[in-house]
Amino acid sequence: MLLFLALGLLVHLVFFVSIFDIYFTSPLVHGMTPQFTPLPPPAKRLVLFVADGLRADSLFALDEAGNSRAPFLRNVIIHEGSWGVSHTRVPTESRPGHVALIAGFYEDVSAVAKGWKENPVEFDSLFNESKYTWSWGSPDILPMFAKGAGGNHVYTHSYDAEREDFGAHDAAKLDTWVFENVKDFFQSARGNQSLFSKVNEDKIVFFLHLLGIDTNGHAHRPSSREYKDNIKKVDDGVKEIVSLFNQFYGNDGKTAFVFTSDHGMTEWGSHGAGHPSETLTPLVAWGAGIKYPQKASAQQFDDGFSKEWRLGNWKRQDVNQADIAPLMASLIGVPFPLNSVGTLPVDYLNSTDLFRAESMFTNAVQILEQFKVKMTQRKEATLPFLFTPFKPLSDSQQLDILRKARSFIKQEKFAEAISLCVELIGLALKGLTYYHTYDRFFLGVTVAVGFVGWTSYVLLLIIKSHSSLTRGTCEDGKKPGRLLPCSFAAVGVFMVFFLLIQACPWTYYLYCLLPVPIWYAVLRESQVIQDLVASLVTFxxxxxxxxxxxxxxxxxxxxxxxxxxxxxxxxxxxxxxxxxxxxxxxxxxxxxxxxxxxxxxxxxxxxxxxxxxxxxxxxxxxxxxxxxxxxxxxxxxxxxxxxxxxxxxxxxxxxxxxxxxxxxxxxxxxxxxxxxxxxxxxxxxxxxxxxxxxxxxxxxxxxxxxxxxxxxxxxxxxxxxxxxxxxxxxxxxxxxxxxxxxxxxxxxxxxxxxxxxxxxxxxxxxxxxxxxxxxxxxxxxxxxxxxxxxxxxxxxxxxxxxxxxxxxxxxxxxxxxxxxxxxxxxxxxxxxxxxxxxxxxxxxxxxxxxxxxxxxxxxxxxxxxxxxxxxxxxxxxxxxxxxxxxxxxxxxxxxxxxxxxxxxxxxxxxxxxxxxxxxxxxxxxxxxxxx
Structure with a gap:
């Protein structure tokens, strides 16, 4: 019994792990060439505020008295910048949300299970591409963007993990800590020549991770006074930081600000799934390179609640969460993160049509680079006669679209160029998905065959050992010949060579070879099968x-x-x-x-x-x-x-x-x-x-x-x-x-x-x-x-x-x-x-x-x-x-x-x-x- 339990546990662990190889593999590829727009960027520096756990409706909606909980940010929407809703993907957790915002790709779920502070795989990010990045906030988030960053240019300032206490008197102190430390940082920069010169460089990023809202939401629910008061404190803190930057840099107009959230929160204070309260997060951008508010007469959004925000007169521009990374990269002129799959939301950019078109062209080439690397890797790991390329985007089609887009830019047909680049990005993303899931059908069939074989074997074991349906000839009858084991041995050897030639991961050997001994054990019980059929005929x-x-x-x-x-x-x-x-x-x-x-x-x-x-x-x-x-x-x-x-x-x-x-x-x-x-x-x-x-x-x-x-x-x-x-x-x-x-x-x-x-x-x-x-x-x-x-x-x-x-x-x-x-x-x-x-x-x-x-x-x-x-x-x-x-x-x-x-x-x-x-x-x- 113990041997059977061990065997059963092993078989089911293999079947269990298979789902991660089939559906939860990392989408990252390496070896791409960095791409950036060859024009002067509109901003020298970027300030990113991420209010962890902030729902879109909690920020944009008015309170019972008709007043905004975030008057400063609402004023920005009406008078200074652009706004919209950022749509996140499942799982709506802090780690994948921040990776999508800052690195531009949707991290596989297995990374969430493997670690928060440490990265299961190294990835490029906006911070890595910047000249310098300073970040303040949670010790659970900041380290994953510092680890693996090329050079010593990403600096983190985090509080002790013990501060993240759901039973604390006031979790808003987490955000107050961030704001106060940013103020202290700039105060010290005034008296430190080395630091002063660094913060006056181009292509720099300041990241403020604000965890108080998320902590209060978990502890008291988003409808609580604590959650809503925390939003007001964050709004006040953002106002102070914006004023601080304007004073420090002498109102040079070269600072871009982006305010958003990694995920929302349900009414009962949790997140992780796909409810709109979790996937709809706010996005407010203003400052250098961002469009001023645009009037809109009639905006139709079938979400059932945005009418209550009373922001219908100002154009709302929704984005996918990964789109924010290329937006931030284009604002300060750094290469787009290498693994970003976001599409640049050009309607946010307040720049020349040429800059917008060039930025979108860069975005298209950057995603196309990933497609090419992915296709090459898949082609090299597949036998030539078995390889099926992604037909909608052949090599000739890639060159043709790029040539046309470049021609449109030269002819100053910028709208046509942007439209063509968006089309190319869509095809490249479909191609990335195609090659990322290339082995899915093969692995699925293999696991299913093993699954059916295992279930059949257990059924035969029950009938043989614990029922009266068999005549007991299975053990006393003649032994099976050599043909059956030789045939299965040949199948196993063939599978090994097939997998070796294609340089498959070692887990593929488990999925492909496990059905061989299982089905051999099933077919060895041919007498039991005959007895079962004979018994059913008389039933x-x-x-x-x-x-x-x-x-x-x-x-x-x-x-x-x-x-x-x-x-x-x-x-x-x-x-x-x-x-x-x-x-x-x-x-x-x-x-x-x-x-x-x-x-x-x-x-x-x-x-x-x-x-x-x-x-x-x-x-x-x-x-x-x-x-x-x-x-x-x-x-x-x-x-x-x-x-x-x-x-x-x-x-x-x-x-x-x-x-x-x-x-x-x-x-x-x-x-x-x-x-x-x-x-x-x-x-x-x-x-x-x-x-x-x-x-x-x-x-x-x-x-x-x-x-x-x-x-x-x-x-x-x-x-x-x-x-x-x-x-x-x-x-x-x-x-x-x-x-x-x-x-x-x-x-x-x-x-x-x-x-x-x-x-x-x-x-x-x-x-x-x-x-x-x-x-x-x-x-x-x-x-x-x-x-x-x-x-x-x-x-x-x-x-x-x-x-x-x-x-x-x-x-x-x-x-x-x-x-x-x-x-x-x-x-x-x-x-x-x-x-x-x-x-x-x-x-x-x-x-x-x-x-x-x-x-x-x-x-x-x-x-x-x-x-x-x-x-x-x-x-x-x-x-x-x-x-x-x-x-x-x-x-x-x-x-x-x-x-x-x-x-x-x-x-x-x-x-x-x-x-x-x-x-x-x-x-x-x-x-x-x-x-």
Whole structure:
């Protein structure tokens, strides 16, 4: 079993990693020639303000009194510069947002997971191309633009990470720190000749990263007074900095200012997905080289809210976020970032038509350079007879368009030249996508073949080892000949040579070679396949069709539940009718009524809102009280059996109950302290981490009696879960656990109904690694139902209180009992553990079901694996690379979620066995329980 688990884990890890090679590879290429406009730029210096987490509507909209929250920037829009909305891409996180703004390309998602301060890949940026860049702000953002910059010309000034505290009294101090340090910098420059000469050079950049708005949004929501007041403070700070620059440089008119944001924020204080509140960010530009406000009579923007901004009289010019990088580069005359895919928004430029046309021509050549390098790399890595070039942009077409554009510029037909360059940029970007996804179909087919092979192998293994469908001739019959292994060996050798010739990455060998041994193992079981076909022929056709239809319907419900959470409600309501479809209603009315009640109660949770809810600590307290009541069940059960609990176990049980009470107190205390803006109390933090650290160890000290061990696991994990809860979701594991306890009772009744003798009562069953082989039995159709129940409950555990397909359904307030200082990976790990706790509870209940139904854990686990893999295969074919970025991201995330669930299933199956069967002794010798 351990060998099979290891093999299954390896196979699923390969399938899981494949999605990153297929969809999440870095778009960067190297070896391009820098391109810049050969004309004097309009600005000598650029000041970039990035208000982290600022929504477009929060800046542009008027308050209840009809006044602007940012009067200075609104005045700029009306009297001094140009404005619009910058459209970001998914994921709407700080790192990819800043990379798009400053480097001009959309970073792949894997870079977000690999690091923030360190770069997984080196990339060119506006800062690198500048003569000097000075930056102030967050230690999470600034270093990634300094690392790898050629020469010592990018200077960073960041505050300590501890300042990024969501529980701080006033997060706006982060922005105040930036503004004050910029003032101090220029004050010192006046008395430092070396620094003074540097800040008076051409082609320099000043970057002010303002994190206060994002921090206040996470802590208090964008509708809060703190968030809105922070916008006003940022506006005041920007006004002061603009005045400072004008004074320092003597109003020379050579400073360009750009104000924007990396991403927006939802109403519930999160970001990461594709909601308009996250993807629509403000852009305001003014100063040297920027057009003055342009009157507009009737602008139509179908966004449903811009009318409320009352800016319809001034021309709004929307851009993609990556377009801002070439705009800034053209303003100060530096080469466009080498990997930029942005299109220069020429309507922002207040310059001659010649400069605009030349800048757009430079933009086109710069993107075309990337296309050429990408095409060359792909051509060199592909066999000549297999290479298919991007036909819409051949070498002759490239030269023809460039020649025409240059001719138009010479003839002073600047509008025609710009239009032709925009057309060339569009073709080059399509070509970049074409070559970037060149291997996608090949890899997809390879992984799908391996996936189907693995699922087929597991099915055959179930039939061979755990059913009575075969005649047992697989092992006793004649051995397979040499033709089959030789044929597969030849296929493997061919694949190796094919990949070697094309210099493919080593991961390609995994994806292409893994199906070979898998399908060899499948075809070796030809006798099992023959027996299966023979058995199905004799099986009643109507019953077979009915079973397959029900199974297919169940799979589709599971698949649809990832798109529509209410499908889980429909499934749970259907589950409630299970006792009526069997004779359970007559045999066990109490258990049946409990099953119906808890199924319907659990069905309410998928209908509840996953986001936008306000904290309700009273519900957390109610959940804690219910957990304490459940903890009394094993004690009452033990008393009824006139059994005595060991002193150690009584002590452990009491301490777990006290831990639950303490967790509720910590949650209430922390919430109250944060409301008073007094931060996270240190004792609360210590208790929280201690509870988390002990949550998996304490249950191992309790009795291995089924009810007592499950109760101990629930108590221990719920203490942690309560600390990670802010509202009604704290009740979810309680209701889920009640349903799991009922499920265990129902399955034992089902076995008695089927005529299988249960030697022991439920209260006297013991978890143990050493299962009596005589108790194990062959699989039956009812076991498929049990396996389906498990997968369904696992999906409910994932999606019962949230939609983990969307990053923005996570509420950072959930981790405030543990930490409030921003730490993306630590906070993410705590969120994941919160998601996994219901998962662990279901898996432990599944261990009990296997014990009560006298079925080997391997056989039932294999059926679960097949169901999960069929779901994963569904989502693998549903992954798409077209449509909106939200659609693409959602389709990929569904596959990742199901694959993660399958991998976690393999790992947590072992964890559940450990939690249910392992017994630790603090002192003395283990004693035998009286049963």
């Amino acid at each position: 009643p056709l109507s019953r077979l069709a009915g079973c397959l239809s029900v199974f297919a319907l169940g799979i589709e419900v599971l698949v649809l539940s990832l798109f529509y959470r209410y499908m889980l409600t429909a499934g749970l309501i259907a589950f409630a009718g299970w006792p009526f479809l069997t004779q359970l209603w007559t045999r066990a009315k109490v258990a049946s009524l409990s099953w119906i009640f808890f199924s319907l109660l659990l069905a309410v949770f998928p209908l509840m809102p996953v986001v936008g809810r306000e904290p309700d600590i009273s519900l957390v307290a109610v959940a804690g009280l219910l957990v304490l009541l459940l903890a009394l069940v094993p004690v009452i059960s033990a008393n009824k059996r006139e059994s005595t609990l060991l002193k150690q176990e009584r002590l452990i049980h009491l301490l777990q109950m006290l831990s639950t009470v303490l967790s509720v107190h910590v949650v209430r205390s922390t919430h109250s302290s944060l409301l008073r803006k007094q931060g996270l109390p240190l004792p609360n933090q210590i208790v929280s981490w201690a509870t988390l650290a002990s949550s998996l160890a304490v249950p191992l000290l309790s009795s291995t009696a089924l009810l007592q061990r499950l109760s101990s696991i629930l108590l221990s994990l719920m203490s942690t879960y309560l600390l990670l809860s802010t509202g009604y979701e704290a009740l979810f594991p309680v209701v889920l656990s009640c349903l799991m306890f009922t499920w265990i009772h129902m399955e034992q009744e089902t076995m008695q109904q089927c005529g299988v003798s249960c030697k022991q009562k439920l209260a006297s069953l013991q978890f143990s690694y050493n299962t009596d082989i005589d108790q194990l039995r062959q699989l039956c159709l009812d076991d498929i139902r049990r396996a389906f129940f498990l997968v369904f409950f696992l999906v409910v555990a994932f999606f019962g209180t949230g939609n983990i397909a969307s990053i923005n359904s996570f509420d950072l307030a959930s981790v405030y009992c543990f930490l409030t200082v921003f730490s993306p990976f630590m906070m993410g790990a705590l969120m994941i553990w919160k998601i996994l706790i219901p998962f662990v509870l279901v898996m432990c209940a599944f261990e009990a079901v296997q014990l009560t139904t006298q079925l080997s854990s391997k056989s039932l686990f294999l059926i679960v694996l097949v169901i999960s893999d069929i779901m994963a295969l569904h989502f693998f074919f549903l992954v798409k690379d077209y449509g909106s970025w939200l659609d693409i991201g959602t389709s990929i995330s569904h596959y990742v979620i199901v694959m993660s669930m399958t991998i976690f299933l393999v790992l947590l199956n072992g964890l559940a066995q450990l939690l249910t069967t392992t017994k630790l002794q603090l002192y003395g010798k283990p004693k035998t329980h009286l049963t």
